Amino acid sequence: MAAPATPLAPTARGVRNVAFVEGVRTPFGKAGDKGMYAGTRADDLVVNAIRELLRRHPELPPERVDEVAIAATTQTGDQGLTIGRTAALLAGLPKSVPGFAIDRMCAGAMTAVTTAASGIGFGAYDIAIAGGVEHMGRHPMGEGVDPNPRIIADKLVDPTALVMGQTAENLHDRFPAITKQRTDAYAARSQERYAEAVKTGKIGPELVPVATRSAELGWGLATEDEPPRPGTTVEQLANLKTPFRPFGRITAGNAAGLNDGATASILADEETARELGLPVAMRLVGYSFAGVEPEVMGIGPVPATEKLFKRTGLSIDDIGLFEINEAFAVQVLAFLDHFGIDDEDPRVNQWGGAIACGHPLASSGVRLMTQLARQFAERPDVRYGMTTMCIGIGMGGTVIWENPAFEGAK
């Protein structure tokens, strides 16, 4: 059985429809010795998320899970040992359930979803668990890396490409219209929208409490995100240091921080989901990854999205909701400018984004999907939504989803 060749019409998807059943995540923490997860293992974070999914869906017999795909950028220590498999075992899934580890830096969990979803669409799996984890406190970005000297010698990429903050400064150079004022204003709005979403209970139901341990304080319980700084003003942001360049534009305030956290989701063949009584929160329409110059990795979502529009026949006007990862405000604005979307457009990151809640690299993709799925439930007037993110070493990834609750445009 082979799917029809491109181009696909929006309604003509692969052999089988892939459903996003539900996603959950741990509260995100600040990386480092003082962070709430300083004494918590990375694998325990993702195991908590997987167990929560199984608890929420007693209608899913655990032995029906055909694959566990877990992403981590730094696959060593408590993020090593083929974490998809070990997390499955630690979560108490039957030994017959396989698992694998996957890495596409910031888009790890997104790739876990697209890869597992492809297997479902193709007919290799009925049910899969996909997610990601990054404990940047235990595994700082760049831990143990050994870049090939030819990368510099052969001028394959600019030396700034491996430092994400510098790639963001480079993006400002490319798009002079994106000023620091605009990024700071965007960042303050992200904090504000996030705080409002927490207050109104939009963010919260997807969180899994995690026991934390500190030698001095004893056990605790993480129930909410640690990174947000509610009440942040543009004025405050204006005065922050620019660590990547003297008189630069990137600050700790208009970028996501260094964070710890994990996500997990259940994906299912839609028919299997209906057979088992699993809810279908989103239907996968298509996905695309694209490469860009690594030194301006933040532009990645633009070509990834253009490519996906070509493949699906959809256009920017078809997308009713956007969840775009906020690694840097500049990178979000570059995307919005490209597609002619206003900085304050309510369709984009309506519950705030990673600038507020944090970005534990390989886990973030499923956070975007989890939020989009919850927004779909509230918005039967929206048919298509998009999750998109930029990816280190110069890539972008975009996934378009269809809202099964769509009742027709209002």
Add this chain to the structure above:
Amino acid sequence: MTFTAEAAKAAFPDEVVTHAKTRLIKVPGLTKKVALITLDNGHDHTRPNTFGPQGLVSLNAALDEAFAAEPAAIAVTGKPFIFAVGADLSGVEAVSDPELAREIAQTGHDVFRRLTESSIPTFGFVNGAVMGGGLELALSCHYRTLSENTAAIAFPEVFLGLFPGWGGTQLLPNLIGADAAVTVIIENALAQNKMLTVKQTAELGIVDAVFGSADYLEQSLLWLARVVNGEIKPERREIDRGSAWDAAIARAKSIVDGRTHGASPGATKAVELLELARENDLDRGYAAETDGLAELLMSDVLRAGLYSFNLVNKRAKRPAGAPDKSLARKVNKVGIVGAGLMASQLALLFVRRLKVPVVLTDVDQERVDKGVGSVHAEIDKLLAKKRLSPDAANRLKALVTGSLDKAAFSDADFVIEAVFEELGVKQQVFAELEQHVKPEAILATNTSSLSITAMASKLQHPERVVGFHFFNPVAVLPLLEIVRGEQTDDASLATAFSVGKQLKKSSVLVKDASAFVVNRLLLRFLGEVLVTVDEGTPFDVADKALEPLGLPMTPLTLMQLVGPAIALHVGETLHESFPDRFTVSENLAKFVKAGKKGVWIWDARGNASADPEVVELWTQGDRPSTSEQVRDRALSAIAEEIRIMLDEGVVAEAQDIDLCLILGAGWPFWNGGITPYLDRSGVSERVNGKPFLAPGVASVPAS
């Protein structure tokens, strides 16, 4: 609460303090915060949380902080894998002041009781090992959850000669019923400190909920919120305080009588307190616990129990006099000479623990096949009981083979003989083995009485011979007497200790002296009892004379179990070595010759009487002794023998004698083996002019 922080520190300056830390946390579903108290002594799970005076003070302060915050609930939990395993025993050993003993008893009650009498709901989150005072702390809370991977759950107090004295005897029967409480506090404790499984703990109703270890604390806190909100109401069973309570107490008494014959005051007191708990009056119950504890803590009997605990848990792990373990050679193949019952038992033990090839040899193919077959059959039994997986059973069976040709031992690293107990036979076996084995291969003997030095004397490499004396049944009894011959070298001895450890035995180094430790003492003891019978003491008077010691069985029953022929043989060997002290009863010789197996016969109702044929053949004198006289003579004999053994250097210290008797003969833990009893009862002083142990070692230290 009577302790101040300073007084607590002064009471026990070396305490490894388990600190209690209160943290106010948000829990989904609750508006008010929860006060979560973590118990943590700052060490990893190999040094579990315990309670000493400072730990109790810390918990009390943590409770002050918790109550002051007026939380939705108060919960207590432990550090990873450990909740708390009870009172700090090394602290108890140091107590020499009766007032301090009372204060410790009282303080535990006062602090724990705050959780019981709290108007704020209290929860014990038992996240790992929970014993004694730790379990009492959990029981003091209103509700309890348990982590599914908890490895140790018990009230070991009665096993140690104590009783659960921080509320255990009062709270447990009123939670789960008197009969179940008797099982936990009395029966399990006196069955070599048997632990409860998680399943049993839940079924008995000791805990309200069990959660998986992966997110135990998270789920416990969410469960707490539902209990506080009234969504879950944990069930409490109805307690029958009438006839069921009577029956439970009667059962407790019969277990205690059967196991201790009233010789362990801790066990007796536990029964008394369980009876008192029927009233469910914590004031009276706790006061009685405190009184009992204050008295018991200052008794030498209890100190003997703690002494045993240290012997088994510390001394047995670092055998006195064993050479540096780095000298040990690897053992990758084992040979066993003989394929009889003992050889088969040894083969099974070696293959299960070492998982290396084990070759049995014997004089003919039929015996070899039978020996290998019986090991394979035992492995199949383990498979049927699911103690082994099919793969593991296949692996072990493939490792056990038989051969008629001792050339099969050419690549063995360790060969043990289990042939007939006769020096000439054993010498011949070793001489033959030396034709085949590597020069450094260990030659071990499971002799129970013969000289290792004599056995090695004719070999080219006598330095590789060691005694490796197991106790029957080999799979069960934990003691291994490792005997050093005159020429045994350090590397061989180190290898023997390393093998002993891999076999999960507690090894004691013994000098090459007739019958080593356990058999020598048991035979001296039995011999003295038989002498009194020969003199005219009735069998039952002689045999029951030692009941107050709480031994696992009477001397004559022991003889029956070991086999009179073996007892006679070992007795004869000892007589040759020490004719003055070890007599060979002519009656016993007649008895063996007549093919008798035992003195006692039991009727259908289980009543014992002396076999009339035995009475007939036993020629008795006309000088009967009273049971006191028999006991006195037997104890004097044993005190004398131990002193001689120590003077001869058979073992390093009296502690090793006690360790051997506890682990090899099953002598009661709470009695400290035997030397604390001999010291305490004045026998040592009378017979030898001095005690075996310095004051404080197994007795209350001078204040």
